[in-house]
Amino acid sequence: MIVDILTLFPEMFAGPFDASIIKRAREKGLVEINLINIRDFSRNKHRTVDDTPYGGGAGMVMAPEPLFEAMDWIHAHRGRPGRVILLCPAGRPFNQEMAAELARERHLVFICGHYEGIDERVAEHLVTDEITIGDYVLTGGELPAMVVVDAVCRLIPGVLGERASTVEESFSDGLLEYPHYTRPREYRGYCVPEVLLSGHHEKIRLWRRRQSLLRTLASRPELLARASLTDEDRKILASVLEEIKSLIS
């Protein structure tokens, strides 16, 4: 996969993209990431890329030309990208299904906004997908681009070993994960739950599933409502129901 990132701060990507999964994906030749400085496409002598907003108001707006010209350059040198993604607060909320969808593309372009905003003509005529990573205000589109690239890279076949693909499945059933424990068995008086030490695989499996269901119910009921539950899940929830009944009767 080719990933072109249009940004005013290419130096921000050094740490995150030279570590961990993204580094491995690049070293394996599975992902090629190019950081393109939007400022290189400014035509004026001060290399500015922003200007005051039409209609007045505070702050500066990123001008359309440098971005249109950067996209011309990408078209000329690498052909048409599968998706051109603008990271912005008004975008569609990013989720795991979108990550899986993007992981199937061969060429992605990310546009990182800054300042008060980007001239709307960029969103209208260059961009295929406006994406937000969550309902909070960030300084620019750089961190969101890193987040999306990380989530997408993990899903490209060959990037992770088989181990981690199981994590994937556990998330994709739409529930929160069960709690994990490792050595020591007792630490500062805090013990690992007995069942995990029992060696009884079926009991452990059911305990973990019950934990997943109850945690999701406790913290994110809206996820549970959307999840596709198995017959076993329904049975576990029915037994919880009975327990609660006996508690309040």
Next chain:
Amino acid sequence: MIVDILTLFPEMFAGPFDASIIKRAREKGLVEINLINIRDFSRNKHRTVDDTPYGGGAGMVMAPEPLFEAMDWIHAHRGRPGRVILLCPAGRPFNQEMAAELARERHLVFICGHYEGIDERVAEHLVTDEITIGDYVLTGGELPAMVVVDAVCRLIPGVLGERASTVEESFSDGLLEYPHYTRPREYRGYCVPEVLLSGHHEKIRLWRRRQSLLRTLASRPELLARASLTDEDRKILASVLEEIKSLIS
């Protein structure tokens, strides 16, 4: 504000924390960020920090000791932090209100998870807040920590100029932003909306508000349902209603 970040990959933070707003906040002395390598608190000779999960299963789990000892060190050297935040998929979804809440603290600690998960006793006994930045799977807690720190730093008094605090207000009313435009007035045949060139401030204000309302209705109706609308907003929506009525009658 003091921010201590417990991570296995301190080098990942170099780019993002040396740029933009976070850099400015650090240079102004408003934020002190310390990257603490969890591995420095491993007691075994190979400096490992993970181990196999009790109860079996794929992947490795981050052991409790290095994290408990790192927190002991923080307590001894800087006192009790206001919040100890664990970045994990099962956490509470991060949003702008949480960012504002965290910005009022004097000392935050972030714990970045990795591998299959972190021993649950850390979440139970060390952590005050479990936070997720969105419903997608990332390689570790580092990018989420950067996102939260960025969102929080912007809100610390003195970090941003007055200019950007207005952006803040515009987001905190719970609606998506109106579109921005700058020079040139026409670019590749695409024009700036006439009203923005009119110089009529009141018309521009109403047009922008209407854009915000309709964009939120189009892309994120759940935000609109939660937003506190003004009488003017209701009037604008009523006029939209009339327009739609006349279209379908």
